[in-house]
Amino acid sequence: MTTVTTTTTAPPAAAAGELPQVRRRRRLSPGRRLPAARLTGPLVVLALWAGASAAGQLDPGAIPAPWTVLRTAGHLWTDGTLPTDVLTSLERAGYGFAIGLTAGVLLALAAGLSRTGEALIDGTVQLNRAIPTLGLIPLFILWLGIGETFKIAIIAIVVYVPIYLNTHAALSGIDSRFVELAEVQGLSRLAFVRQVVVPGALPGFFVGLRLGVTGSWLGLVVLEQINATSGLGYLMFQAQNYGQTDVILVGLLIYGVFGLVSDSVVRLIERRVLSWRRTLSN
Numbered sequence: 001m002t003t004v005t006t007t008t009t010a011p012p013a014a015a016a017g018e019l020p021q022v023r024r025r026r027r028l029s030p031g032r033r034l035p036a037a038r039l040t041g042p043l044v045v046l047a048l049w050a051g052a053s054a055a056g057q058l059d060p061g062a063i064p065a066p067w068t069v070l071r072t073a074g075h076l077w078t079d080g081t082l083p084t085d086v087l088t089s090l091e092r093a094g095y096g097f098a099i100g101l102t103a104g105v106l107l108a109l110a111a112g113l114s115r116t117g118e119a120l121i122d123g124t125v126q127l128n129r130a131i132p133t134l135g136l137i138p139l140f141i142l143w144l145g146i147g148e149t150f151k152i153a154i155i156a157i158v159v160y161v162p163i164y165l166n167t168h169a170a171l172s173g174i175d176s177r178f179v180e181l182a183e184v185q186g187l188s189r190l191a192f193v194r195q196v197v198v199p200g201a202l203p204g205f206f207v208g209l210r211l212g213v214t215g216s217w218l219g220l221v222v223l224e225q226i227n228a229t230s231g232l233g234y235l236m237f238q239a240q241n242y243g244q245t246d247v248i249l250v251g252l253l254i255y256g257v258f259g260l261v262s263d264s265v266v267r268l269i270e271r272r273v274l275s276w277r278r279t280l281s282n
Contacts, residue, residue, distance in 0.1 A: 038264065042256075064246040069253065072246040081235070086254065088230040089220060092148065093258075096155025097216045103156065104163030104208065111164075112171030113197065125164050133158050134222055141226075151223040158219040162211035170204025171197065203277070206270040213262045217255055 046066060052058050053065035060068070076082035107125065110117035137154060144150040174196065182192045224233020232251045239247035 038260070042260070062245060064249060069246050069249045073250045073253075076235075076247070076250065082250075085230055085232050085235045089224065089232045090258075092151055092224070092231065093155060093216045093220050096152045096219070097159050097212065099152065100156035100159025100212060100216070101163060101209070104160035104212065105167060105205070107160070108164045108167035108171060108201075108205075109197075112168050112201070113193075122168065125161065128157070129161050129165065133161070133219070137223075137226065146227045151220075151226075151228075154223055155216050155219045158215040159212040162215060163205070163208035166204040166208030166211070167201055168204075170201040173204075174200035202274060206266065206274070210263055210266050213266055214259055217259045217262075221251075221255055 049058075049063075050066050053060075053063075058065075064072075073082065107121050111121040111125075112118070133154060136157070137150070140150040140153055144153060178196050178200070179192075182196050187195065220231075221233045221236075224231035225237040228234040228237075232254055236248050236251040239245075239251070
């Protein structure tokens with residue numbers, strides 16, 4: 001009688017007493033936020049501009065060197081022209097932005113929380129959005145005159161449209177299960193708005209706010225060239241008549257700085273207010 005003996009051989013890793021190899025997880029997130037990362041792009045553009053100017057690759061009459069633009073800005077600031085124009089532009093943009101912000105939020109809440117409000121408001125705003133806002137300038141001049149009022153009104157329209165659209169979209173996108181839960185809990189209308197509506201609408205609101213801030217500067221640069229006697233747009237328009245490219249670039253750079261700073265401020269507020277969210281951004 002033949003006896004068959006079987007032996008079991010342990011895996012090499014187990015026999016050697018080693019731990020099983022763990023597969024490394026691939027990292028898909030963008031990674032940690034770099035400090036002052038949004039300044040990198042503008043600084044690269046500035047460095048390329050300075051390098052091309054120093055190498056003589058740019059026509060000084062068409063695109064002056066950065067140091068020439070800075071020198072011109074210093075002269076304009078010293079003689080008092082630039083501070084007056086900057087304050088005038090900030091005042092116009094501030095008034096228009098405040099009116100547009102208030103109108104956009106109130107209209108979005110009325111349309112997002114009521115079917116009657118949505119029927120009366122949403123279609124009108126969509127129609128307004130389809131009409132080029134700057135195309136309303138001749139009509140508003142006839143209605144409001146050529147002074148400051150029509151400029152502020154146009155800026156307010158430019159601002160309120162993106163704020164309304166994004167806030168209303170965020171309100172419409174709130175999960176209906178949260179509404180049902182609020183009804184089951186017996187929340188009042190005010191508590192429902194505070195605990196469900198506001199947190200659900202804030203992400204869309206901040207997107208609209210960023211677009212509105214940028215829109216206020218874009219509208220301002222056009223409006224200040226229409227029968228204005230002060231402001232950055234007026235300064236640039238006068239420089240165009242005299243072929244002063246360096247002055248035009250001073251105005252454009254100030255607009256760009258204002259836009260970048262205001263957008264950064266809104267982003268900072270958004271990160272603080274929405275710190276409870278876990279997103280790729282934070």
